Amino acid sequence: MKPAPFAYHAPHTVEEAVGLLGSLEDAKVLAGGQSLVPLLNFRLARPSHLVDINGIAGLDRLYERDGGVAVQALVRQADALRSDLLRRRCPLVPEALHHVAHAVIRNRGTVVGSIVHADPAAELPAVLLALQGSVRVEGRRGAREIPAAQLFTGVLESSLDSDELAIEAWFPSFSGPHGLREESRRHGDYAMAGAVRAGDRLALFGVAPTPVVADPHDPTKDLRPSGDLEATPEFRKHLVEVMTRDLFAA
Amino acid sequence: MTTRWFGERVARREDDRLLRGHGRFTDDVGDGALEACFVRSPYAHARVISIDTTQAKKLPGVHAVYTARDLPFGDRDLPLLIPHPALTNGRTQRCLAGETVRYAGEAVAFVVADSRYLAEDAADLVDVEYEPLPVAWPLEQAAEDPANLAAELTQEAGDVAEALAAAPRRQKLRFRYERGAAAPMEARATWARWDPAEQRLTMYDSTQSPTSIRGGLAVLFGLPETSVEVIAPDVGGGFGPKIMLFYPDELLTPFAAMQLGRPVKWTEDRREHFTAVNQERAQAHEVEVAYDGEGRVTALDVDFIHDAGAYTPYGIILPIITAGQIPGPYRVPNYRVRFRDIYTNATPTSPYRGAGRPHACFVMERTLDAIAKDLGLTRDEVRRRNLIQPDQFPYEVGVGWQDGNRVIYDSGNFPGLLEKALQNLGPRPPGDHVGMGLGMYVEGTGVGPYEGAHVQVLVGGKVIASTALPTQGQAHATVFAQIVADQLGVEPGDVTVTTGDTRRFQWGVGTFASRAAVVAGNAMAVAAGLVAEKAKRIAAEHLEVDEADLELAEGAVRVKGAAHKQMPLAAVAVLSNPVRYAFGGGTEAATQFTPKARPGPPLPEGERPGLEATGYFSPIGSAWASGCHAAWVRVDPQTFRLQILRYVVVHDCGRVINPMVLEGQIQGGVAQGIGGAFYERLAYDAEAQLRNASFMEFLMPYATEVPDVLIDHQETPSPLNPLGVKGAGEAGVIPVGAVIASAVEEALGVPITEMPLSPLRLFELTREPA
């Protein structure tokens, strides 16, 4: 399957990228490409323009700020996995990254990309939500910080405007009890259901259109997961109960 | 002849070029070919009202857009490959759909362009108007309509009705096996060139039968066979669907090449592979078994329906194989089996590794487990009491076989397999929710009609060999080299084998049904044996000894016990071809003024030049392989994840040519079996549309899902061929479904009567009221 035609842009600065996103009709950002390019190959997405941000210098840093760790847009998942800083300040993030796809995918996939792609079954959006992190974006009207609770609006939908570029994700430092559990069919697959614990906060993924915060004592309350080829709503709720018990057992 | 190489773990001759990336798979053949793609029906059943290709044709870079009416053979049904008297309602598809499409994925139009990218752009512009029709789906529902009956066949051995009536104990059981897919890593591909100056059609095809493709193309295009050459180059896995012919592209790429005067290629992409390439495995069985208080089966009555899909190009071979293999390695004194082959509006079915045997095995093995449960016997004990014994061969089952003959087991030691498997399995691991899986099977291998081989010693001393059947990873070039090397007293490294190229060898059938080692292997032995005899004949004259005193070893023909009296094979090759003009390479020895070895014409009466021979092997019947798989499996009672703690195989394929290659085949087969048992499921919706046509959602096992299998062998040589070999290609996959089902049933305490399973399914089964 080959992609439909598109115009290709490779900006060198954030300003250029934001300018392109603001002026082009029907443009998509290309970062890691591990989620986007399959959609293009299947012709399930046919953007007229691709804005490739991989050439923007200085957008691949991982650094401390504001009591947490900022992970910029071009930090590859593999590098975040290996990051000493993250391991020390926020070990939940490297732990979650072990579950994201496979090593070769992680060599290209980005942390920020995975977050703003907003796949309901992805790990990192739920981790951001559990930790109450945020994403900094820049658009025509300037920069803003979007807290995780306002970031995910639907299946594969984030609250970024079409002219906004996600610059970095910010994870607050957290060293309390934490963990991630997921039930997937094969190692590295998207989860049928997943749960993330950060202290006494619980976030679920794969069981709603977006990651959702849940009550560790009653994790399936008000939960109405969908059914698909591998899991029914009942099975998803059952898995949520099993994983929550396991996460909060200690 | 030595036996130095037979049975040895000879390293593969194929590897170097494949490891360096110098393999040549069909899509690798470029040569400036135009590229094609299909427009396929999204509907499972529809009338084709109109097809408008005008916009598509206008796109720059597009060379042609064909529909059925553009083809001289457009209104012709493709061949029905294996006719059978019971197939009274056979049906095959057209190259491109005419008025009706009968499965989602059926080919409707063929676009040829400068690149696949452009071809897909043009395909988007082909405007097809469909009128959707009611869909025959799922299988059980389709079976209710008599119009969907393709074939019906009942066979009986003994008197089942009487035995059922007299039975001390009886059980009725139902089993369901769902569709699966072979999914080789290389999808299909064809590349064709028509040379008008030489009037020759050349085709590269990722096929398991170049000779059949060649024959069909010659007929279709009205060409002499000698004008058509078909080559299966490196092929990235076959597993059955590539033995199916003709896929529409196999006719359309040569047609387009002839029309457009350029080579044309088509490479399938993964998404279309899921519906365009044949599938297999869906059957629903109703079984009644009668048995005595000791658990011995007295009668088995099976009634099953087989999902043919939309067409029956492969005839009814699959249900025939199932029917023939249900009794397996067990004595079933009274056996009746009826099957109905049912049309559904889904991709046609044809063999996928195992080809009807996994279902047969599942039915028999689960039935025996049910008997064991009823009587409180262990699962191994109930099998012991029913197994055919080693002194009961040849054993006739009483029904028909896929080669047109009867099912007759030639040899085996079934109790030996069971005992060894249990021994290798070892004790139950500690922990909860652990179950034992056990499955035994037989496999009819090495079907005919025949294969051939050509073997030649070149003047330089190197040996070349060829056979018509192709290779998809089974190490034919190594295994056949071993056979030839033994006959000629050389090393496998001195023998270069070509397979699947009609330019090199044009008579043969194909690679399927675990037959290559048996049939082509024996042909290699025949041909190489003839070469060895000729070498001795020539050497005997020149060494002035008796032929009977000669042996072939270390690259020479030499006197037994007096090795210094010898002639290198290279020299024999030179002498086999008397020449007038020496052209180097030692050929001076064969010119007219050298000493004559004997009176008479330079080329003796009845002799042919060259140290070469062609030989054939045509089996009288299948050589029956067998085996036993056993496993310890744990199922997590919360998440229903499957954990295979230990998996053992004891396998009998007669004499083993290369144990390393054999073990690779079995490990690979078990992996496919595990995939088919717990991960892979073709998820069709109510409209018979496939919902998971991608590797993201059709779940093939990665390494993390497949354990190392402990493989052990038993050898009961087949009396039906000189090498004593039996086939092995499909053995790994056949009983895996039964083994997993058996283990999961014990681990979770719920009856398992279906395949495939999944965590969701186990969750649901454990919650169903008892």
Added chain:
Amino acid sequence: MIRVNGVERQLPGDPRTLLSDHLRHNLGLTGTHVGCEHGVCGCCTVLFDGKPVRSCLLFAVQAAGHEVTTIEGLAKPDAPLHPIQQAFHDAHALQCGFCTPGFVLAVKGLLDEHPDPTDEEIEEGISGNLCRCTGYANIRKAVRKAAAAR
């Protein structure tokens, strides 16, 4: 331009040309294989600036100014096999050979990062590539052999 196996090569005109197709059809390097074009099977794995990536998920134009190594670049044409390739041969870790280039390069990535991998690291490292022929057991053996050979 992109550097492929140490040589500067042209980029394609059409930006939507996947790196896998550019390597195979424009540059004649057919050792990289295409199994799915959705990033799951790993047959198309190449090294991108030394790290294994899926070439079916990259556009060729994205490789401008970068180093791409394909399977053909691992061992020189008349030179012995790379130790990983040799290990695959010794362990009978390939049958049809279609998935093999992708596996070899993924294993290169694995061993570059974990020269002495634990069984778990091996499993993680090879679990992103599909093989339909071997059932993986010999591939595990090959990785252990290759690690031991370093």
